Amino acid sequence: MAQIIDSEVFLAFSTYATIVILKMMFMSFLTAYFRFTRKAFANDEDVRTAKTPEEKKKMLRVNEDVERVRRCHLNDLENIIPFVIIGLLYTLTGPELSSAVLHFRLFVGSRFVHTVAYVLALPQPSRGLSWLVGMVVTLCMAYQVLTVTLRL
Amino acid sequence: MAQIIDSEVFLAFSTYATIVILKMMFMSFLTAYFRFTRKAFANDEDVRTAKTPEEKKKMLRVNEDVERVRRCHLNDLENIIPFVIIGLLYTLTGPELSSAVLHFRLFVGSRFVHTVAYVLALPQPSRGLSWLVGMVVTLCMAYQVLTVTLRL
Amino acid sequence: MAQIIDSEVFLAFSTYATIVILKMMFMSFLTAYFRFTRKAFANDEDVRTAKTPEEKKKMLRVNEDVERVRRCHLNDLENIIPFVIIGLLYTLTGPELSSAVLHFRLFVGSRFVHTVAYVLALPQPSRGLSWLVGMVVTLCMAYQVLTVTLRL
Numbered sequence: 001m002a003q004i005i006d007s008e009v010f011l012a013f014s015t016y017a018t019i020v021i022l023k024m025m026f027m028s029f030l031t032a033y034f035r036f037t038r039k040a041f042a043n044d045e046d047v048r049t050a051k052t053p054e055e056k057k058k059m060l061r062v063n064e065d066v067e068r069v070r071r072c073h074l075n076d077l078e079n080i081i082p083f084v085i086i087g088l089l090y091t092l093t094g095p096e097l098s099s100a101v102l103h104f105r106l107f108v109g110s111r112f113v114h115t116v117a118y119v120l121a122l123p124q125p126s127r128g129l130s131w132l133v134g135m136v137v138t139l140c141m142a143y144q145v146l147t148v149t150l151r152l
Numbered sequence: 153m154a155q156i157i158d159s160e161v162f163l164a165f166s167t168y169a170t171i172v173i174l175k176m177m178f179m180s181f182l183t184a185y186f187r188f189t190r191k192a193f194a195n196d197e198d199v200r201t202a203k204t205p206e207e208k209k210k211m212l213r214v215n216e217d218v219e220r221v222r223r224c225h226l227n228d229l230e231n232i233i234p235f236v237i238i239g240l241l242y243t244l245t246g247p248e249l250s251s252a253v254l255h256f257r258l259f260v261g262s263r264f265v266h267t268v269a270y271v272l273a274l275p276q277p278s279r280g281l282s283w284l285v286g287m288v289v290t291l292c293m294a295y296q297v298l299t300v301t302l303r304l
Numbered sequence: 305m306a307q308i309i310d311s312e313v314f315l316a317f318s319t320y321a322t323i324v325i326l327k328m329m330f331m332s333f334l335t336a337y338f339r340f341t342r343k344a345f346a347n348d349e350d351v352r353t354a355k356t357p358e359e360k361k362k363m364l365r366v367n368e369d370v371e372r373v374r375r376c377h378l379n380d381l382e383n384i385i386p387f388v389i390i391g392l393l394y395t396l397t398g399p400e401l402s403s404a405v406l407h408f409r410l411f412v413g414s415r416f417v418h419t420v421a422y423v424l425a426l427p428q429p430s431r432g433l434s435w436l437v438g439m440v441v442t443l444c445m446a447y448q449v450l451t452v453t454l455r456l
Contacts, residue, residue, distance in 0.1 A: 014396075
């Protein structure tokens with residue numbers, strides 16, 4: 001197996017894919033953090049610490065901060081996973097290292113900007129633009145995969 | 153790396169996986185389109201163009217057309233990503249080209265029918281059946297992966 | 305291609321990844337089961353069997369059992385897909401078989417416990433702990449991928 005990960009492009013892909021997935025997993029911890037600090041839970045068994053039924057009912061609520069992080073997390077799933085899958089296929093087509101690294105860096109950078117813009121509710125179009133940059137990078141790589149697979 | 157993508161089955165897998173992921177990414181644009189045409193947004197910073205607080209509040213709403221596209225997008229995540237992962241492992245078990253291409257085409261076709269049936273709200277069981285076909289294809293491939301990995 | 309899946313670690317990874325994705329796909333069937341038994345649907349075209357408009361409206365509702373399964377399914381997407389992607393990259397770094405299998409088993413086991421704890425609403429911290437075990441396994445593998453890709 002060792003020879004597969006020896007390619008420079010594959011090493012770069014593995015690094016950036018791992019980093020951006022770690023960023024996505026971080027959203028789970030952020031959701032948990034907001035659920036505890038805002039006392040806003042979704043499941044009955046999560047509010048067993050409540051002493052009275054009224055307090056319990058109060059903790060089973062929808063909080064806008066929690067929902068914001070959850071929307072950001074879902075947006076990550078919708079964008080980062082296509083990037084990783086298309087990026088893996090793109091890596092296997094044997095692209096130039098410099099070109100590949102440019103794609104990976106642009107995407108990973110755009111998703112970090114997207115998360116900061118989303119969680120801090122920065123004025124638009126910061127979130128919209130960072131989302132678009134990531135989209136365009138993935139579409140670019142998909143185009144190059146199809147060019148290789150359909151022509152050969 | 154070049155030799156990996158040289159296998160006919162891998163070329164076919166890369167093509168179909170890329171196409172079906174592009175279809176999934178298209179749902180993001182469709183959601184944005186419905187959000188703008190229906191004026192139904194989820195974030196405070198997205199409705200800064202509103203002139204009055206009343207207008208702003210009116211634009212921060214849940215719209216059934218937007219929700220329908222979002223449900224379709226989530227269903228894509230739940231079905232297309234398992235297909236791509238199981239499909240990659242299946243491809244690496246070295247199946248017959250004709251059999252593999254049949255699996256890939258059936259799945260991709262079923263997801264396009266599913267999206268049309270969902271977005272246009274076509275009468276059931278069009279959506280249910282197309283969902284089931286995709287499911288069965290992925291289950292078939294998973295069975296073949298386990299046959300190879302557990303017996304060897 | 306055949307030589308790729310010949311590695312013992314890759315065979316183990318393929319088996320455990322397939323099993324945990326099958327578990328994730330099972331949530332779709334469980335959602336469908338709860339929607340039918342609880343008569344709680346999300347789409348207009350799914351309640352065409354209703355005879356009166358009142359009955360129809362009654363079936364287009366949110367049911368807590370359905371929502372619980374859907375939250376569990378989304379949590380699977382957020383945790384199992386990162387595991388599979390990071391796990392694939394980790395497998396390609398050529399780890400020891402015994403160490404790799406330990407990671408895979410711990411993760412897959414933790415997700416089965418998580419699903420049972422979530423669907424049956426078992427008292428906390430059963431669900432929280434099983435979620436954390438899965439998270440830690442994936443973080444461990446991500447750390448090992450970065451160690452290999454950044455040092456070489």
